[in-house]
Amino acid sequence: MAATEQTIKQVNTLGSSDYKYGFSTDVDEIRPPKGLNEEIIKFISAQKDEPEWMLEWRLNAFKVFNKLPKPQWAKLNIPEIDYQDCYYYSIPKSLKDKPKSLDEIDPEILKTYEKLGIPLKEQKMLSGIAVDAVFDSVSVATTYKKQLSDLGIVFCSISEAVKTHPELVKKYLGSVIPVSDHSFAALNSAVFTDGSFIYIPEGVRCPVELSTYFRINAMNTGQFERTLIIADKDSYVSYLEGCTAPMRDENQLHAANVELVALDNAEIKYSTVQNWYPGDKEGKGGIYNFVTKRGACRGKNSKISWTQVETGSAITWKYPSCILQGDHSKGEFYSVAITNNMQQADTGTKMIHIGKNTSSKIISKGISAGKANNTYRGLVNILSKAKNARNFTQCDSLLIGNQCGAHTVPYIESSNSDSMVEHEATTSKINEDQLFYCQQRGLNSEDAVGLIVNGFCKEVLQHLPMEFAVEAQKLVAISLEGSVG
Amino acid sequence: MLEIKNLHVSIEEKKIIKGLDLSINKGEVHALMGPNGSGKSTLSYVLSGKDKYEINDGTIDYNGKNLLELDVDERANEGLFLAFQYPMEIPGVQTSFFLKTAINSKRKYLGQSEMDALEFAKLMKSKAEELNISTEMLKRDLNVNYSGGEKKKQEILQMSMLSPKMAILDETDSGLDIDALRIVSEGVNKLRNSENSFLVITHYQRLLNYIKPDFVHIIADGKIVKSGDYSLALELEEKGYEEISQTA
Ligand SMILES: Nc1ncnc2c1ncn2[C@@H]1O[C@H](COP(=O)(O)OP(=O)(O)OP(=O)(O)O)[C@@H](O)[C@H]1O
Ligand SMILES: [Mg+2]
Numbered sequence: 208m209a210a211t212e213q214t215i216k217q218v219n220t221l222g223s224s225d226y227k228y229g230f231s232t233d234v235d236e237i238r239p240p241k242g243l244n245e246e247i248i249k250f251i252s253a254q255k256d257e258p259e260w261m262l263e264w265r266l267n268a269f270k271v272f273n274k275l276p277k278p279q280w281a282k283l284n285i286p287e288i289d290y291q292d293c294y295y296y297s298i299p300k301s302l303k304d305k306p307k308s309l310d311e312i313d314p315e316i317l318k319t320y321e322k323l324g325i326p327l328k329e330q331k332m333l334s335g336i337a338v339d340a341v342f343d344s345v346s347v348a349t350t351y352k353k354q355l356s357d358l359g360i361v362f363c364s365i366s367e368a369v370k371t372h373p374e375l376v377k378k379y380l381g382s383v384i385p386v387s388d389h390s391f392a393a394l395n396s397a398v399f400t401d402g403s404f405i406y407i408p409e410g411v412r413c414p415v416e417l418s419t420y421f422r423i424n425a426m427n428t429g430q431f432e433r434t435l436i437i438a439d440k441d442s443y444v445s446y447l448e449g450c451t452a453p454m455r456d457e458n459q460l461h462a463a464n465v466e467l468v469a470l471d472n473a474e475i476k477y478s479t480v481q482n483w484y485p486g487d488k489e490g491k492g493g494i495y496n497f498v499t500k501r502g503a504c505r506g507k508n509s510k511i512s513w514t515q516v517e518t519g520s521a522i523t524w525k526y527p528s529c530i531l532q533g534d535h536s537k538g539e540f541y542s543v544a545i546t547n548n549m550q551q552a553d554t555g556t557k558m559i560h561i562g563k564n565t566s567s568k569i570i571s572k573g574i575s576a577g578k579a580n581n582t583y584r585g586l587v588n589i590l591s592k593a594k595n596a597r598n599f600t601q602c603d604s605l606l607i608g609n610q611c612g613a614h615t616v617p618y619i620e621s622s623n624s625d626s627m628v629e630h631e632a633t634t635s636k637i638n639e640d641q642l643f644y645c646q647q648r649g650l651n652s653e654d655a656v657g658l659i660v661n662g663f664c665k666e667v668l669q670h671l672p673m674e675f676a677v678e679a680q681k682l683v684a685i686s687l688e689g690s691v692g
Numbered sequence: 693m694l695e696i697k698n699l700h701v702s703i704e705e706k707k708i709i710k711g712l713d714l715s716i717n718k719g720e721v722h723a724l725m726g727p728n729g730s731g732k733s734t735l736s737y738v739l740s741g742k743d744k745y746e747i748n749d750g751t752i753d754y755n756g757k758n759l760l761e762l763d764v765d766e767r768a769n770e771g772l773f774l775a776f777q778y779p780m781e782i783p784g785v786q787t788s789f790f791l792k793t794a795i796n797s798k799r800k801y802l803g804q805s806e807m808d809a810l811e812f813a814k815l816m817k818s819k820a821e822e823l824n825i826s827t828e829m830l831k832r833d834l835n836v837n838y839s840g841g842e843k844k845k846q847e848i849l850q851m852s853m854l855s856p857k858m859a860i861l862d863e864t865d866s867g868l869d870i871d872a873l874r875i876v877s878e879g880v881n882k883l884r885n886s887e888n889s890f891l892v893i894t895h896y897q898r899l900l901n902y903i904k905p906d907f908v909h910i911i912a913d914g915k916i917v918k919s920g921d922y923s924l925a926l927e928l929e930e931k932g933y934e935e936i937s938q939t940a
Contacts, residue, residue, distance in 0.1 A: 658793060666784070
């Protein structure tokens with residue numbers, strides 16, 4: 208395939224060792240023509256053998272999308288996106304006929320995941336972690352399915368859940384992020400392709416980490432992830448997503464909608480290690496990561512905790528949020544966002560306090576290097592019925608060099624006089640004397656920066672599942688390579 | 693080991709070191725004493741390669757290499773160690789992790805494999821015990837909320853784990869209580885051998901009772917104005933800088 212050859216060449220000429228996931232996989236794809244219209248939506252739905260109600264839901268979302276204004280990009284500089292110049296669906300041919308076992312899957316695809324450190328074959332599977340692997344628009348395979356289903360846990364692709372658990376999907380899909388929320392939410396609802404579906408039954412504590420690995424491979428193709436996680440009463444689940452993409456000169460769109468629902472006493476821990484291709488040093492290429500993530504703490508005493516390490520993407524726009532409806536429910540947001548070279552990130556959270564005695568905690572660490580811009584944007588909204596609500600927010604920014612920027616935009620709205628909101632913010636430059644000290648102990652300048660920045664992020668990184676904490680620390684150091692001269 | 697000739701250093705146009713000569717051989721301990729602001733810490737920073745200092749003239753040879761051409765971390769990995777007058781705090785970085793990172797940086801530089809976790813733990817434990825540093829301390833973030841004396845002890849722990857060829861101790865004795873002073877000195881003496889050298893910067897002759905120097909130098913206004921043996925330190929204690937400098 209010419210396009211792939213071209214990519215490989217580009218990757219070679221870039222000769223960059225910084226982004227080690229930049230390779231692409233040569234596979235035959237099924238890919239309808241570019242463009243956004245009812246035809247393509249019908250095509251996607253038909254490819255997935257969806258029931259009629261799902262198609263109607265999509266078509267309605269498309270109508271809503273056409274009516275909605277585009278989101279206002281506060282601190283971001285985003286070129287006009289031509290929705291008609293993008294592919295909305297691309298799957299490897301070998302995955303068309305729903306392979307029954309891994310033997311039927313194109314070995315090239317299995318190799319891709321192996322190279323990414325996510326072996327899917329039984330003998331080699333990561334222990335303690337069940338993986339759903341999404342390749343462009345389709346889920347390739349899900350590991351540990353049988354073991355999980357014995358506990359009543361459903362862990363599969365959303366496409367499969369639409370068919371196997373329609374009652375749950377109908378009940379919860381779009382219940383946290385309404386289709387009409389904003390134009391990206393509507394767009395995703397119209398053309399979403401794959402993502403994960405998780406249901407943890409009442410009283411079950413999921414014994415392994417559940418995780419989804421998103422890989423964008425095809426050129427000019429948008430990835431529209433849709434993930435839905437439901438934790439029934441008294442249940443617990445920890446979920447982690449990882450993301451990578453080949454290095455390309457063009458920008459590609461990843462627009463996700465992720466909805467979480469926690470019922471009485473349930474807890475969902477959701478972690479992200481986002482390492483999409485960030486573009487080159489001059490800002491060419493890279494993923495536009497426009498993500499809507501929202502969790503509803505519907506039940507009393509429920510808890511949703513977001514932890515994110517955002518190091519990739521040309522532009523990141525995401526605000527994982529919690530709607531604290533149940534009395535005594537808790538929301539947490541721990542974030543590390545690193546921008547280097549020409550990257551832009553505008554990220555933060557919304558904590559909406561509705562129930563009594565609800566509490567939320569926000570810890571955000573923003574690191575900027577090169578010519579990058581990094582904004583924390585957050586909203587803490589305490590409604591009048593949220594008696595005794597509590598919030599603590601801490602936003603720290605670290606600047607490396609003189610050409611980058613850090614911005615903190617916290618909004619606080621409180622309609623309740625018993626509530627308590629605390630906010631702390633700091634902005635500092637990386638301390639030259641600390642760097643010198645580390646270098647005097649033999650660390651080279653990049654290792655010294657990595658060490659100091661990891662220390663700066665510790666409060667957040669320690670919330671990641673153990674298995675990923677070490678990887679994340681390395682990623683933090685790697686994404687800042689070349690930031691000190 | 694170290695040969696400094698006619699060194700002239702300025703910072704932000706201000707001349708600080710003004711023609712300094714100093715030669716340190718293998719196995720020797722040199723003490724450097726001098727009034728506040730005379731340029732002692734500046735010399736230690738220049739030797740370890742801190743930027744912002746302008747070298748206007750002079751040469752520094754370190755084991756046959758032009759020291760001024762090496763990066764900070766190269767100098768460190770070539771065995772040059774500075775125990776800081778004011779050690780830095782590094783929040784979020786566990787002391788033990790920092791020690792391990794430093795050791796492995798050096799091993800990597802020397803083309804050796806990483807130190808085995810068990811071996812490292814043993815080494816750290818034995819060295820920390822010698823210096824009377826608790827394991828609790830090693831779990832804390834590096835130097836964060838350490839007392840002044842605890843920071844100085846931590847510097848010596850790092851030194852003894854890295855076993856440098858050329859160690860510069862910048863006022864390590866300031867801030868140490870009497871027991872700590874003895875313990876730290878014992879630590880230094882234990883490390884002393886015919887292959888390594890020390891440059892001990894201090895204001896107090898008391899330290900030199902514990903760490904017996906082969907040579908004592910007095911620096912004033914960026915120059916060494918007098919050199920001698922251990923008795924010079926005693927003489928200084930008696931007469932003070934003013935008089936000694938005049939008789940130079
Ligand atoms: N960044 C700087 N800018 C201007 N002057 C400086 C700078 N750093 C050091 N100096 C000056 O250089 C001189 C030498 O300082 P240095 O720290 O080397 O003294 P010292 O001999 O170590 O003194 P002490 O015994 O107090 O530790 C002082 O006058 C100090 O003010
Ligand atoms: Mg000094």
